[in-house]
Amino acid sequence: MPMRSKAVVLHAFNQPLVVEEIEVDPPRKDEVMVRVVNAGVCRSELPAIQGKRSIPLPIVLGHEGAGVVERIGEDVKAVKPGDHVILVWRVPCGRCPSCAIGRPALCEEAAKASAKGSMPDGTLRFSKDGKPVYHFLTASCFQEYTVVHEKAVIPIPKDFPLHCAAIMGCGLLTGVGAVINTAQVRAGSTVAVFGAGGVGLSAILGARLVNARKIIAVDIKDSKLETALSLGATDAVNSAKVDPVKAIRDLTGGRGVDYAFEVIGLGKVFEQAFESTGRCGTTTMVGSPPPEETFTLSARLLYSQERTVKASYYGSARFYADIPWLVSLYQAGRLPIDKLISRHFPLAQYNEALRALEAGEVARSVLDVTPL
Numbered sequence: 001m002p003m004r005s006k007a008v009v010l011h012a013f014n015q016p017l018v019v020e021e022i023e024v025d026p027p028r029k030d031e032v033m034v035r036v037v038n039a040g041v042c043r044s045e046l047p048a049i050q051g052k053r054s055i056p057l058p059i060v061l062g063h064e065g066a067g068v069v070e071r072i073g074e075d076v077k078a079v080k081p082g083d084h085v086i087l088v089w090r091v092p093c094g095r096c097p098s099c100a101i102g103r104p105a106l107c108e109e110a111a112k113a114s115a116k117g118s119m120p121d122g123t124l125r126f127s128k129d130g131k132p133v134y135h136f137l138t139a140s141c142f143q144e145y146t147v148v149h150e151k152a153v154i155p156i157p158k159d160f161p162l163h164c165a166a167i168m169g170c171g172l173l174t175g176v177g178a179v180i181n182t183a184q185v186r187a188g189s190t191v192a193v194f195g196a197g198g199v200g201l202s203a204i205l206g207a208r209l210v211n212a213r214k215i216i217a218v219d220i221k222d223s224k225l226e227t228a229l230s231l232g233a234t235d236a237v238n239s240a241k242v243d244p245v246k247a248i249r250d251l252t253g254g255r256g257v258d259y260a261f262e263v264i265g266l267g268k269v270f271e272q273a274f275e276s277t278g279r280c281g282t283t284t285m286v287g288s289p290p291p292e293e294t295f296t297l298s299a300r301l302l303y304s305q306e307r308t309v310k311a312s313y314y315g316s317a318r319f320y321a322d323i324p325w326l327v328s329l330y331q332a333g334r335l336p337i338d339k340l341i342s343r344h345f346p347l348a349q350y351n352e353a354l355r356a357l358e359a360g361e362v363a364r365s366v367l368d369v370t371p372l
């Protein structure tokens with residue numbers, strides 16, 4: 001019997017989302033039905049809503065969330081009903097060339113399923129009045145009950161707060177992963193993070209975890225910079241008021257930082273990030289740029305100072321190692337995830353949560369989907 005599930009559905013690009021009931025089929029043999037308790041509101045939903053990402057419609061949005069296992073298929077071994085889980089939005093096949101070399105976030109089969117808006121096997125579990133409804137990033141967690149492959153859930157202890165867990169599957173993992181997995185920031189080094197939203201603040205938490213000596217937050221909103229300072233940034237630069245490249249040079253004795261992160265998705269800001277690094281500096285793109293975005297860098301500086309330019313997709317994550325590690329850091333009091341969450345919205349107020357994100361009023365907000 002299908003389950004009825006209240007869901008945030010995108011029917012047409014650039015239109016407000018509709019909150020309505022859909023039907024969710026039971027999980028097949030290697031799948032899990034999750035009752036979603038909380039879901040995080042990440043900026044990566046925006047390009048999808050604006051039609052800048054090729055996705056089929058109608059589609060249930062949501063790609064970071066956490067909840068309770070409701071039902072499992074007969075072959076599922078990783079979890080059982082009642083387990084608390086974090087969702088991840090890539091289901092690594094384990095065998096493609098990217099998975100084979102230890103880069104599951106870049107799984108080629110998972111990328112195909114996301115583009116199709118389906119489960120990894122190409123089929124759908126959602127419908128409305130007999131018509132297909134598609135899956136967003138194979139997670140679709142802006143709804144009461146979702147069905148995902150068992151590889152998309154990672155069990156967590158039952159005393160772990162689910163609103164914190166909800167933002168771990170994308171924003172936190174991406175930001176911390178960019179610092180630790182991708183750039184591999186060294187202890188004692190200097191770091192600048194451009195964009196202090198949900199992902200950038202997570203990068204700041206990552207830089208603090210590895211004992212960076214200086215962590216400079218750059219944003220155009222003072223409120224974001226205040227949050228960054230409260231989470232461990234040592235300095236804050238408002239790039240709407242001052243030239244961030246000069247400010248960063250001044251803060252580092254003229255040398256520039258060892259590591260810079262662009263966490264907005266803008267070519268111009270990537271240029272600023274590159275210019276703010278020093279000799280042997282590494283600049284990492286974390287923000288998700290639109291397809292037409294470009295940037296121009298000095299070839300001479302890249303060459304003569306042996307600088308490095310990198311990108312971090314989904315924090316270069318190794319999900320089944322990184323999520324349990326982040327969970328244990330939170331439990332040890334070393335990862336204050338709760339301070340990242342500035343507001344809760346009921347599921348029905350998703351449009352308002354999105355407006356608050358676009359207006360820069362929130363660090364990260366979470367949707368309260370079903371009560372625990």
Ligand code: PAD
Nearest residue numbers: 043044195196197198199219220264265286287288313314
């Ligand atoms: P957010 O809206 O919470 O944060 C963006 C921040 O950038 C805000 O604080 C803005 O004030 C600030 N900002 C905007 N323009 C400028 C500017 N010109 N200079 C300095 N600061 C500025 O978004 P988010 O943290 O949820 O996401 C950030 C980006 O990361 C976005 O592009 C998203 O799509 C991307 C992302 N990438 C991955 C990945 O796999 N690499 C995963 C998740 C999110």
Ligand code: ZN
Nearest residue numbers: 042044170171
């Ligand atoms: Zn995201």
